[in-house]
Amino acid sequence: MRTVAALRARVREWNAAGQSVALVPTMGALHAGHLALVAAGLARADRVVASIFVNPTQFGPNEDFSRYPRREAEDAAALAGAGCHLLFAPTVEEMYPAGFASSVQVAGLTAELDGAHRPGHFDGVATVVSKLLNQAGADFAMFGEKDYQQLLTVRRMAADLDIPTEIVGVPTVREADGLALSSRNAYLSAEERARAALFPKTLMAARDAIRAGTAVETALAEADAALRAAGLVPDYVALRDAETLLPVTVLDRPARILSAIRLGSTRLIDNLAV
Template structure:
């Protein structure tokens, strides 16, 4: 695996892949890799396809008081994991390479970015859209792979790709979980020994509510139950929301695909999760 830190060298590597008739997949990450990231690499693999993984802790998607300074950085370990997974290129630019002096452009995707985490973390998705657009222009992939755990992020990226005619296939990979159901996340390392067992209340609360709604139960009652489960476990809730799985609008029309999303804090750690609502659950 090549580790590349300059855009000119990255473009040379991509040009060599193209000259050999190979396609390119991009797996964007912020490092601190775990099995969920490796699942993205595995999903990207195809005969004749090269895989580029990026590691860049993007300062533009962290707000005031968020965990930019303490966000885990462990490139040596991440590099070993990517090599074992069969990645071809690690694209690991410095902040100065990504945002050189005088950088003045921001991409904003309205609609899908307005509520949920967009409301809880103002400016977050502008930072996400801007850095992902830059990664797309730097790597110029045929396909880019993202996890469904960051479901709103995935929706923002899909909207941006459609609106700006990037011509890139966006592949969403189902959330990878621990044995007890907790979604894999780089931020899970922040949970202490007392918090970690209680964190599983997040996927459990969503699962219970999603099954109740899928069986035709009262939505308000199911949502109140999720709130109660999370509060009992010690979470401070940012939101629990039932939305249209494509537009992320609340109060979706009958017959539309549904997704239940939540964000909540346990101690100093903010966790997010989501589950699909199967309206055939009663069948």
């Protein structure tokens, strides 16, 4: 379906029949991680709606909006095979009609980490997700933990704006060598893809060191150095509170180690629970 009106009409039909709905928001170029979100939605709800929309407002001027992979036919087939009931694939004009002038900003959670390195990114995310949640009126919305800062931002936004949809985090799906599945992995050359496996391995080593009692500052510095030595240039390597994303210097509460690296022209993110 291409329009908000058609989407809402179908969801109303399901609701009238007593059926619950889960939403899986995506930008397309789907992989097994996205299909895991569909499976998680099917486990919670009677019907699953997936959206595909490459959202221009969350890309910076020098980012990869124009080259972000778009393959709607293949994605639609994958969703159908995974048991998804409806694909909502609006145009930019449907999402941002002439005169559109509003935005959603979540303070605090978006100030650092990816927020510092991608100014305006999370404003675009919060705006488009608030629209999708309102458009679909779903009972649940599924988000991958790989984009952990995004997950917390969306959860905060939904709570603050009294959007009744439950925001559900789904564990990261990884390749056999540990690399988190991402649509941007398609940008990597064969040589870069082989080196990219060092990204999760380095974070896992830092996590294990912190758990074993190594000082947080030391473990993070060693991870940063190891990534640079492998040609994986980090934007940041940080240990943060799992709920607030405030810095953690002593492991006395649930935390996440989060990092973003640049490998050639590709930027990848990952995180692990500590």
